[in-house]
Amino acid sequence: xxxxxxxxxxxxxxxxxxxxxxxxxxxxxxxxxxxxxxxxxxxxxxxxxxxxxxxxxxxxxxxxxxxxxxxxxxxxxxxxxxxxxxxxxxxxxxxxxxxxxxxxxxxxxxxxxxxxxxxxxxxxxxxxxxxxxxxxxxxxxxxxxxxxxxxxxxxxxxxxxxxxxxxxxxxxxxxxxxxxxxxxxxxxxxxxxxxxxxxxxxxxxxxxxxxxxxxxxxxxxxxxxxxxxxxxxxxxxxxxxxxxxxxxxxxxxxxxxxxxxxxxxxxxxxxxxxxxxxxxxxxxxxxxxxxxxxxxxxxxxxxxxxxxxxxxxxxxxxxxxxxxxxxxxxxxxxxxxxxxxxxxxxxxxxxxxx
Numbered sequence: 095x096x097x098x099x100x101x102x103x104x105x106x107x108x109x110x111x112x113x114x115x116x117x118x119x120x121x122x123x124x125x126x127x128x129x130x131x132x133x134x135x136x137x138x139x140x141x142x143x144x145x146x147x148x149x150x151x152x153x154x155x156x157x158x159x160x161x162x163x164x165x166x167x168x169x170x171x172x173x174x175x176x177x178x179x180x181x182x183x184x185x186x187x188x189x190x191x192x193x194x195x196x197x198x199x200x201x202x203x204x205x206x207x208x209x210x211x212x213x214x215x216x217x218x219x220x221x222x223x224x225x226x227x228x229x230x231x232x233x234x235x236x237x238x239x240x241x242x243x244x245x246x247x248x249x250x251x252x253x254x255x256x257x258x259x260x261x262x263x264x265x266x267x268x269x270x271x272x273x274x275x276x277x278x279x280x281x282x283x284x285x286x287x288x289x290x291x292x293x294x295x296x297x298x299x300x301x302x303x304x305x306x307x308x309x310x311x312x313x314x315x316x317x318x319x320x321x322x323x324x325x326x327x328x329x330x331x332x333x334x335x336x337x338x339x340x341x342x343x344x345x346x347x348x349x350x351x352x353x354x355x356x357x358x359x360x361x362x363x364x365x366x367x368x369x370x371x372x373x374x375x376x377x378x379x380x381x382x383x384x385x386x387x388x389x390x391x392x393x394x395x396x397x398x399x400x401x402x403x404x405x406x407x408x409x410x411x412x413x414x415x416x417x418x419x420x421x422x423x424x425x426x427x428x429x430x431x432x433x434x435x436x437x438x439x440x441x442x443x444x445x446x447x448x
Contacts, residue, residue, distance in 0.1 A: 099125040099396050102161055104154045104178065105169035106132035106141035109193060113222070114167055115145045117388040125396045129161040154178070158185045165189035165399055167220075171266045172273030176202040183213045189399045191391070193220040194286075195278040200417035204437055207413045216398055218405045219412040221286050223355060225390035228362035228382040232343065232350050235366065236291070239345025245291045246328040246342040247284030249356055253333040255308045268309045275311030276303075277423050281331035282415070283356050285422070288319055288327030289415040291343045295322045295441055296414065299421035300431040301329070317422040329422065349375065360384050410443035 101118070103110055110130075118127050131151040132138040142148040151157035158166065166187050168178055172195045182190055196219045197203040210217045223229055236242065257264045266272040267279050289296070301317030314334055319327035330338070341355035351365040362382040370376035397403035414436050421432040 096400070098123060099164040099399055100128045100162060101125055101165050101167060102129040102131065102154075102157055102163045103127050103141075103148075103167045103169060104131045104157075105193075106130055106134075106137040107169065110141055110169045111144070113388040114169060114392070115141065117386065117392045119145065120386065120389045121392060121396070125392060127167075129157050129163065131157045155181065155185060158182060158187055163187070165191065165395065167395075168192040172196075172198055172278045173271065176206060179206050179217065180209055183209050183215055188213065188215045189395070190215065190217045191220055191395045192217060195219075195273065195282040195416065195419070196412045197416050198273055198278065198420075200413070200420045200436075203413035203416035204440065207409055207440060207443075210409060216405065217409050218395060218398070218407055219409070220391065221283065221407055222387035222391045223283065223358070224286075224290070224387075224406050225394060226358055226362070226387040227385050228352060228358065228364055229355075231364060231380070231382055232291070232341075232352065235348075235350060236343070236345075238348050238366075239343065239350065240347040241323075242291060242293065242325050242343060242345050244326045244328060244344045245288045246330070246340070246344075247287040247355070248330040248338040248340040249280040249283050250330065250332040250335040250338045251280070252336055253313065255306055255313075255333075259308050268306075268311065270309060270311045274309070275306075276313055276315050276331050276333055277419055280333075281315045281329055281422070282419055284329045284331055285319070285327070285419045286412075286415050287341055287355065288329065289411060289418065292319075292321045292325035292327055293323065294325050295436055295444065296320070296327075296418040296421070296434045297322050298431055298433055299418060299425050301422040301425040303332070303426050304334075306333070312423065312426065315422060315426060317425065319418050319422070327418075351377075358384075358387065408443070410440050413440050414444055 129149045131154045138150045267274045298320040303314035306313040314332040317329045341352040343350045349367040367375040367377040425432045
């Protein structure tokens with residue numbers, strides 16, 4: 095019988111507690127966290143107590159030097175990812191699951207890609223929704239749509255912005271220096287989905303929105319991405335709107351509509367709409383049973399480490415999406431359309447995967 099993979103986790107905050115820890119506990123024969131690290135020792139100790147007594151560290155360089163690990167999960171802030179990934183690769187780590195957003199800029203993403211290539215390493219961005227059965231079902235139904243015309247992806251939730259801006263311990267999402275704000279928290283999901291279902295390379299973006307007067311973060315981002323194959327991605331993401339997690343993929347023959355696409359709890363209701371009598375389409379609804387996408391993500395991560403599977407989200411696709419996300423941010427800030435120049439090696443890697 096194969097022994098469970100030995101994993102370390104860096105960052106013992108909320109996502110580590112409510113998602114990654116339970117995912118590993120559900121897969122005791124495949125993977126277990128044998129070490130954890132957080133600069134707040136009390137947070138690491140509390141996390142370890144809930145997860146089988148993992149060895150506790152406050153310095154991840156020490157953790158990866160002293161622990162015989164098969165892989166590392168990064169559950170840290172987006173502004174830290176590029177430097178932390180470089181340090182992990184330098185220390186000999188070759189399998190990294192990195193929470194979204196992989197990077198803040200296309201350049202950072204490209205540098206991560208090149209470092210991974212040079213090290214012969216496997217890095218996967220942690221978009222758990224990509225592993226959910228309802229997303230897999232939507233991918234399987236794509237040929238029935240005809241050429242995809244547009245992808246509309248929404249992720250919004252109201253933030254009343256009542257936390258004191260002088261409180262440096264407030265949530266990272268409200269801290270610009272940590273990579274906080276709507277682009278790297280919510281909108282990155284929408285951009286990722288547009289990249290997945292468009293099947294194209296982003297070439298141009300335009301966005302409007304606004305910044306929080308309290309925190310200085312971008313808190314509204316509404317934009318469009320044009321892809322080289324003609325598909326258009328429509329992004330709707332705001333911290334000043336009520337909750338929305340819609341995903342819609344439209345072709346000339348059919349439309350797929352998912353009312354809750356990212357943080358799915360319970361069964362999913364996937365609507366498949368056909369062009370019926372004008373003006374209302376006919377629709378059939380499929381029920382996709384509940385599943386834990388974090389568990390499925392960890393299963394895929396472990397299978398790739400063992401050489402038994404390909405990553406559900408190849409690194410080149412993540413990097414390409416970071417370029418698109420950065421273009422939306424620049425467009426908003428500079429009030430202009432932005433051309434997207436994805437490096438040729440990234441384009442080629444994505445084409446090879448497809």
